[in-house]
Structure formats: C-alpha cells, structure tokens
Amino acid sequence: MSRFLSKEAERLAPYTPGEQPQDAQYVKLNTNESPFPPSPRVLKALSRAELLKLNLYSDPTCAALNSAIARRYELQPENVITGNGSDELLAFAFRAFCGQGKGVAYADITYGFYKSQAAFFGLDATVIPLREDFTLNVDDYMDFPGTIFIANPNAPTGMAVPRADIQRLLEADPDRVVIVDEAYVDFGAESCVPMIYRYDNLLVMQTMSKSRSLAGGRVGFALGSAELIAALNRVKYSFNPYNVNRLSIIAGAAAVEDEPYFQACTGAIQNNRAWTVRELEALGFTVLPSQANFIFAKSDRIPGGELYRKLKENGILVRWFDADRVRDYVRVTIGSLEQMAALVDEAARLLEEV
C-alpha cells in the first residue's frame, strides 16, 4: 500500500465494474444496459441551444428533473432527489442513515457495490444470506435493528420480493429505514413507490440506466418521504452540490416524460426475456425466475466460468461472478431479439462441443 494512503483508504473494498470494451466488437450482454437508444425526445431536448449553455453551472436543485420525476410517480418534488447515477445516491444513503449505533444489513448475494460503499464509510455490515433457493425472506431481517438495503428485484438473481413483504418490514419498526433498490423494477416486478406516502421510513432507489436507456447519462433518483429526501440533500450538499450535469438533467426529464417509449422498451425486454428463458431451458439450462432485464442461468454440462470465457471468445460478453454459491451461473443481460438469438445459438453450439 502507498505510504500516502489513509488507514481508512487502506480498508476500502473497491468494486470491479463489468468489462466495458470501448470498441463495439462484442454482443454486449454483461452490464444490463438497454439495447435501445434513448427516447427521441431526449435527442430533441439535447439541442444546440442547450449545448451552448454548458459554460453555466447546472441547477444544483435539479428542479426541472425532480419535477418531471415527481409528476411521473404522482409525488411532490420534495419526495425526489437525483444523483450522478443511483450509485451516488446509494452512497448518500449509507452516509445519511448508517453509522455509529446505526448498523446496516444486506444480503450475501446482491449488488456488490453495497459492500464497497459500506467500506467507504467504515461500516461493519451485517450480511444476511439468501435462502438456499436464492429467495430473500424478509423474516430474516425482521429483528435487525439498523438500516436495511434490499435490491428488488435482486441482482444478479433477478428474483423479486413481493411488496407486501417489504410492507411488513416497514411496519415492524417505523424508526428503521428500509432502502429498496429498484434499479431493475421496471421489467415486471412490484414497485414500492405507492407506499411512500404511507411509510416515512421507506426510501426507493431507481435509475434511468436500464429501463430509460440512459446508462451513459448517469441519472439515478431516490423517492421517499420529505424527511428522508432532506437527509440525502444534507449529504449531497456536503459532498458535491452540482452532482448532476446540465445535459443529464435535460435528458433525464425528457426520458421520464416519454411514457409510450418507456412502455415499448420495457415491454420488448420482457418479451425477449421470456423467449430467451424458453430457449435456454430447452437447452437444459436452469434459469432463476427473473423479473429484471437480465437472467441468471446455469448448465450442468459446462461450468459458469468456462461458459463465460467461451462465449467471450466467440464475441458474446456476459457476466460471471467467481464467488461462493453463484460461480456455476452466468448473468445474461436481456438485449434485442437479435442479440438474444446470437446468445442462444452460441450456447447451443458450445454445448454440442462439450
């Protein structure tokens, strides 16, 4: 370690993002992006006139974007905060709601970034294993006295917790904040947003990276009681007040206002997912029941790591986690039907070889 590093920085647990090759040579199914370009409204909104204003700071309150999001989700702007991707807002939530005397819990198999961010703030997290079948049972969290992070649907399994279960968690301890990370909720799972006015301890995280085709724009948002949102703003103004840039504010607002495009894109992903699952099951794969824009699949005939490597050699990028309980699986983003057909063809060919 460098002699310059603080003790706190030595103890960090940096996250390894999925491969992002900058040439376009792969069928890229490894980082859960949308295969569709952003809404035509986004392209129109990012006008030359707006580009000419890049010399001026963005609005630190993100008023136009927060209002657009509030309208879409039938909330007030005071119930919304936007971030430089939901990763940033997750970090703000760790700082706002966890610390000395306020522990944090999350699942053993879930979004790997929670661990990195807990380490960023020097928190000792309580890791609660998923059940044997990869379900998250909220009963396992009922007595936990600190803040809870639940990815719903979960990653990389794609499996969702019913809203009624989250409700039980919220009611069991009204002083405990429950953060429901709904990055993947728009592909068929039940959102907790309708419960926001009822439970002031519920914070819902969403992102425009998946269902709104803006991964490259970095727009995440959190929805919750005015009290929770004020707490997150307190953190934001201590870290980076101008956290969302001008063009992302504009793009995000235009994206969230284009409901028909959103419905068309998320509908297509669900269709393509159903097709892919059927085809892979026909090839003998076990596929966990996904409500996300990815699936988690394994074959008894080829180990996960080998499948990942061979697919990559043949131009198809999926994600493999070399970790306990999941190393038999690969995570496959649901892309266009053409991309999924390429995946299925290649998987079939590889299985013939083994």
Next chain:
Amino acid sequence: MSRFLSKEAERLAPYTPGEQPQDAQYVKLNTNESPFPPSPRVLKALSRAELLKLNLYSDPTCAALNSAIARRYELQPENVITGNGSDELLAFAFRAFCGQGKGVAYADITYGFYKSQAAFFGLDATVIPLREDFTLNVDDYMDFPGTIFIANPNAPTGMAVPRADIQRLLEADPDRVVIVDEAYVDFGAESCVPMIYRYDNLLVMQTMSKSRSLAGGRVGFALGSAELIAALNRVKYSFNPYNVNRLSIIAGAAAVEDEPYFQACTGAIQNNRAWTVRELEALGFTVLPSQANFIFAKSDRIPGGELYRKLKENGILVRWFDADRVRDYVRVTIGSLEQMAALVDEAARLLEEV
C-alpha cells in the same frame, strides 16, 4: 434533526452554493463561470451519433479523456484522474489522504467546500489563518504533520502563491501530500503541474468549469504521481466507478484539445479583469491583486452586504460572504466586457447615491 439521521450525518456542514437563478434575468457574476460558450469543437463532438449511444455506460476508466488531458499537460494517462467536477475529486482526496493519524490543514479564508468535505469524513481540520493582508505564507504550514489543501490562486481573494513556495512545502516533508487546487490557475498564476514528475507527494486539481467553459458539464481532473492517482482511483471505485458520464467525457476531451480557443478565452478574461480593476479603483474601491477569473473588492463607502443587495436589486448578481474578515468585500466574477461595463456603471451609480 430527523430521527433517521446517522450521528455522522448530523455533524455534517453542508455547503451553500452561489445562487443559481434558472431564468436569465441577471448579469450573472456570482459563480465564476466563463462568459463564453464551450469551444466549437465541443459542440461538434457532441454529435447525434454520440447521443444515440447514451444507452451504454460511460467508460469507467475515462481513457479517451484522460489521454487528452495527459497530452495537453505532457504527462502520462496514469498521472490523470477525472471526476464529476473537481469537487468530487477533492472529496476523493480527503478520503484517500486524510483520516486517523493523518490530519488535514487549510486556510481560514479559502474555498468553503473544504470544510464541508472534512465534515463529510468526520475529520478535525486544522485551520491556518491567512496573514493580515490575505497572503498565504507557506511557512505557516511547514511543520504541519498531515495533508495540506491549498487553493492557488485562493478563493475568494484571487491571490496566488508562487510555485517556489509550494516547492519548499513539498520538499520539507516528502511523506506529506500537498494538494494544490488550481481551479483558477489558467488566468495568470503559476501552475505546479511542471513539478509533478519531481515530487510524488504533489497532487494538482484542475477543472474545466472556469477556463474551458464547461461548468455545466462537470469535468474536473487531478494530476499527480501514478501512486497518488492510483490512491484516488481506489476511492473512486469504492464510491462511484462510472462517475463521469459519456457526454462529459466527450466534451472534456474536445475542450482540452482546443488550445487556441482556451488561449483566446483566458486572454480575454485577463484583459477584462485589468479593465475592471482599473475602473473600480478609479471609483475608490480596494481590489485585492487577483490572478483568477474573479476579483475581491471593497469600498469604504458602502458595506459589502449592502453593495451585494443593491447590485442584485438592479439585476447584477455578485457573491457576498457574511463571514469574519471578508464581509466588507464582494466577489465579482470576470465576465464579458459588456457585463463588466454594466457592473462598473451600476457600482458608480450606487456610490453616487450613498
């Protein structure tokens, strides 16, 4: 305070950014933006083809942008990290280089955000007063055993420390990191960048918000030894790996490659600054010797707060800090000659009234 807040979040010291009215009714000289639009190269680079790729994540390594910056400053890409504005990188530096046993020092009168970020990480900062004439004397830092942040030129004074003084600090303790925040260096001050290969404990922060007309794009960068940059990347990958969005990567690279535009813009600001200083001095103002794109000025005939309010009533926005030692002054961004003429006219009119 909210019952949900962590103790750590209660102790935060959120920063108050300058006013950002979202209508264009003011001559806006309060947040040190460039009065010039971004380089024509930036507009060209933000093409429709690039907008169509917003569904894909940005490159977490920011390779294209870091390479462009490295070329401009005659460094290697391993000497560069980019951030979501330099505010984010300053925070990363606080986490990387300060903590238990590694204190932090900065001036009493300097960029207010250092205090917010020190609080974000729960650090007890050592605040070292500027001398009576607002100069920062590095002798006052010589024996400080922790990490040092120096804004150079300083804000809101605009006054600069000679490179040779920073060099003495670097040499006095090779195990101590010195962070030189050069947000405003491009308007006439001496940059420490030429010393990077010589001192591995030197980190230089810069931003494209001022001299490169990209405040709305949020592009900051840090330059330093590969060891310091690796430490910052360790923090970045623990906080937000995709911290710079696609369009800002593109815009930043195009901006840094347009040297003639940069020279033209920064030259114009220096001319306009000289003119404004002469005019204000002719009106009896005291103006600190600024090497930044703003000036810090006071009149014995009108208190700073009153001058700020009256200018605002008359459509001119400047910044006033209601704080010890500086409340007699206003900080005025150097904009276009037309904007500065409007300021000088209005200041003259107000002085006639008192």
